[in-house]
Amino acid sequence: MVNKSGFNSKEVCGYPLSIFFIVVNEFCERFSYYGMRAVLVLYFKYFLRWDDDLATSIYHTFVALCYLTPILGAIVADSWLGKFKTIIYLSIVYAIGQVAMAVSAIHDITDTDRDGTPNNMTFHVVLSMVGLFLIALGTGGIKPCVAAFGGDQFGDHQERQRRTFFSVFYLCINGGSLLSTIITPILRAQNCGIYSKQKCYSLAFGVPAALMVVALVVFIVGSGMYYKAKPEGNIMGDVCKCIGFAISNRYKHRSKQYPSREHWMDWAEDKYDKLLIAQIKMVLKVLFLYIPLPMFWTLFDQKGSRWTLQATTMDGNFGAIVIQPDQMQTVNPILILTLVPIMDSVIYPLIKKCGLNFTPLKRMTVGMFLAALAFVCAAVVQIEIDVSRKHLTYFNLTQFVNGMNKPVNVSTSEIFPFLIIIRATFFLQSGQLSCAFSRDFGFGSSYTFFIPSTLSLGSNCQESITGAEDIKPNSVHMALQVPQYFFITAGEVMFSVTGLEFSYSQAPSNMKAVLQAGWLLTVAIGNFIVLIVAEVAKLPKQWTEYVLFASLLLCVCIIFSIMAYFYTYIDPTEIEAKFRRNVGDDDDDKNDKQRKLEMEMMKRDLDRSDDEHYKGKQTKM
Numbered sequence: 001m002v003n004k005s006g007f008n009s010k011e012v013c014g015y016p017l018s019i020f021f022i023v024v025n026e027f028c029e030r031f032s033y034y035g036m037r038a039v040l041v042l043y044f045k046y047f048l049r050w051d052d053d054l055a056t057s058i059y060h061t062f063v064a065l066c067y068l069t070p071i072l073g074a075i076v077a078d079s080w081l082g083k084f085k086t087i088i089y090l091s092i093v094y095a096i097g098q099v100a101m102a103v104s105a106i107h108d109i110t111d112t113d114r115d116g117t118p119n120n121m122t123f124h125v126v127l128s129m130v131g132l133f134l135i136a137l138g139t140g141g142i143k144p145c146v147a148a149f150g151g152d153q154f155g156d157h158q159e160r161q162r163r164t165f166f167s168v169f170y171l172c173i174n175g176g177s178l179l180s181t182i183i184t185p186i187l188r189a190q191n192c193g194i195y196s197k198q199k200c201y202s203l204a205f206g207v208p209a210a211l212m213v214v215a216l217v218v219f220i221v222g223s224g225m226y227y228k229a230k231p232e233g234n235i236m237g238d239v240c241k242c243i244g245f246a247i248s249n250r251y252k253h254r255s256k257q258y259p260s261r262e263h264w265m266d267w268a269e270d271k272y273d274k275l276l277i278a279q280i281k282m283v284l285k286v287l288f289l290y291i292p293l294p295m296f297w298t299l300f301d302q303k304g305s306r307w308t309l310q311a312t313t314m315d316g317n318f319g320a321i322v323i324q325p326d327q328m329q330t331v332n333p334i335l336i337l338t339l340v341p342i343m344d345s346v347i348y349p350l351i352k353k354c355g356l357n358f359t360p361l362k363r364m365t366v367g368m369f370l371a372a373l374a375f376v377c378a379a380v381v382q383i384e385i386d387v388s389r390k391h392l393t394y395f396n397l398t399q400f401v402n403g404m405n406k407p408v409n410v411s412t413s414e415i416f417p418f419l420i421i422i423r424a425t426f427f428l429q430s431g432q433l434s435c436a437f438s439r440d441f442g443f444g445s446s447y448t449f450f451i452p453s454t455l456s457l458g459s460n461c462q463e464s465i466t467g468a469e470d471i472k473p474n475s476v477h478m479a480l481q482v483p484q485y486f487f488i489t490a491g492e493v494m495f496s497v498t499g500l501e502f503s504y505s506q507a508p509s510n511m512k513a514v515l516q517a518g519w520l521l522t523v524a525i526g527n528f529i530v531l532i533v534a535e536v537a538k539l540p541k542q543w544t545e546y547v548l549f550a551s552l553l554l555c556v557c558i559i560f561s562i563m564a565y566f567y568t569y570i571d572p573t574e575i576e577a578k579f580r581r582n583v584g585d586d587d588d589d590k591n592d593k594q595r596k597l598e599m600e601m602m603k604r605d606l607d608r609s610d611d612e613h614y615k616g617k618q619t620k621m
């Protein structure tokens, strides 16, 4: 198939073969990113021994940075290196960062006295911070480039295939995220080390590092098959200068006597190419539309914080397995993997059959509405929890009353996240006496156990030790969170998958990655809003906070739908082609305008009061 710019690409079932390498690359990269992220807070807390506040702030700052750096990657790609080289170079930076994280988590490196704890914590802190910085640069830098590079592989006649590509791309993101958030916590729970055995953070970071290397190799293997659009010089520099000129020129001619122009960017026509101005208008139009969007991510990203905390007050016993509160988050990628194909092959075609034009912006509006609905569900569940119980703990609280006249040492068996954990085993040790007993616990319950004075060597602890339930177990089941997860994920499919494709299709050819970065910036701002709102709005009841967020998103959703109503979809290729056809005329026009501008400036210097002459000249232009 001959692609855009005459590029001849191999095809399989109507799709360019090259996209296979791109989606596999995305899968491995997201595995690497989400896998590392899944154990990061625990690494801060238990390995670096930071307190909860420091661990949480550094974690959120890192996540926000990962969605801020796309703008850097996009500028480098669109203006200088091109997407292909940018992805390669920044993937190397990314992989080095992941390796640095894995090395920083090897406690043996500085454990000179071999007691299991590092002796030079500064080394581990510095190395991990350098690692995180490189990862943020790498993951953020390549993210807008990979999505846009994938879109570039399709010809203009393959709009349908390109839409499907963005859906498959999103499936790969979530496939990688799902697998890694299951696997890396298991790896972390292993014990490893040379001199002493400790929790294996190095393995939990090492496997994502390996996956990043795989991502890079897969991407390089596809090298010969890609369509590689050439960067068009310092496009971002030109854009900034052009916007700056339009503003200053508009300001200079602010007096009412100058005829107004259709768009404020048209004031740049005196000096700049009409094509560049048209391209800037396209980008600004979309960026303006993005202003309300961070609110969606503000709600979305609370899955990992507020909703997980909510789950800690709920009963996670699903019969065969017991779900940990933080494991509820995996419901999101699981639902993505089911909902994306259903939406693409059933819901959207059905809506089309009903004669409805479900445009991308309408989908995004519905997506926002569904996210608001998810928070209403969360509020209802919260009220249910508040009514059912008063205390806020998921961990089983146990205390022992020792009836013996000598001290007893009590330890408990380790709780492994994927095994049934409601049965806990306690080990009692006092002099020669050593025995164990097991009890079943309900989530959130609290018990007091009595160690009888008669307990002696050879006693059966299982029978001798009695217990009393102090606090009843959580009675509201975690399954009640499924509706809120369903709505937020259905919202994400409509909002995020569509937004990704919309950002590509509405971007001019030389600013595809830049607009992808603009889209990812909405995620970063959304994360900052979570931090701010959590600090500022300290509402007494959790359910009222959920209602507040739902209402805020609903307002934003209404504003967005009004903005979307006035948005006219464009075909950037067609517009660019139109301008390119007139390039000869444009050059003459530009030179003419440049000359006129220079003359006008000279004239104004000579006679500032003579404005009528200029006015006449402008209307003629």
Ligand SMILES: C[C@H](N)C(=O)N1CCC[C@H]1C(=O)O
Binding pocket: 173, 174, 177, 332, 333, 336, 492, 496, 523
């Ligand atoms: C894991 C999420 N379902 C998801 O796919 N994303 C959250 C932010 C954007 C997107 C991603 O690219 O990771």
